[in-house]
Amino acid sequence: MNKLCEMQSFVMVVDTGSITEAARQLGTAKSMVSQRIAQLEKRLGSIVLERGRQARLTEAGEVFYRYCVRILSEVEEAEDAVLAFQSSLRGSLRLAAPMAFSIRYLTPILSSFAVRYPELRLDIEFDDRHVNLHEERYDAAIRIGELPDSSLVAKTITANRHIICASPDYLAAHGTPQTPQELSEHSAMLYVNREPHGMWTLPVNNGLESFRVRCRMRTNNGHQLMEAAKAGMGLAILPTFLAAQAIVDGELQEVLAPYAPRGGNISAVYRRSQRASPKLQALTDFLCEQIGSPPLWEQLLAAHSAG
Structure with a gap:
């Protein structure tokens, strides 16, 4: 059996912490993943995973895991280096993206991206948590908000x-707050x-201050925040990509x-x-192209204000 397949499994x-989830993400049968692990342990003459x-x-598994991650990463980089000489993108691209932004904007954009590059296989996970790109084998992630200093490249x-x-x-019913100090008198939804x-x-006088709300x-x-605000439950802080249409x-x-x-x-x-x-260069270029500058939702708000 192919060593790289065994290592990937x-x-x-x-x-993922389980054979079942690993099989789901690899798009193969659970029995096949189990077979690959068994073949791997037989070839190594050592148990690398404690089932439960x-x-x-295991201790041996920890050592082997570090080597496998490095080797698989180098194989992927080697393939990308060769693909750079070709006009068509091939292979796989594993991407993590936040749920709220993806539902409204990213899902149709990524579908169009897949159509443009039919030989590129996309593996997309939607989750608001920050995945670990080094440990979880993602090629890239879409992040929203302030980015902490890290070893990652950000576009x-x-x-x-x-x-x-x-x-x-x-x-x-409750009045419109004029200053942040009035927020304590208002109900609000928290993310x-x-x-x-x-x-x-919130930014106040060139600094940041914290204010308690009810x-x-x-x-x-994010969609729950928006729906609660639309229902009249209170104030909410929302990104304009979510709130734009509701404001219009x-x-x-x-x-x-x-x-x-x-x-x-x-x-x-x-x-x-x-x-x-x-x-990744093709992906980021396509996202910038499709979202626009200013982005689509800000264009919508600008047209509404002008009208």
């Missing part, structure tokens, strides 16, 4: 503007990935515009070793 089992509720590495796709908003009915302590951090709902889903339709209204929190950027991030990858 082994690494995927370690990264969750597959765990900015567009700015990610945030606004504070509420439904017209909520504002009619737990950004506001785990129940405070909103928590009406906590969620890790009169379902939401921006408040406290001078104190809108920073949203960072929408970026594609990838490992430094893949900086010259033609697949």
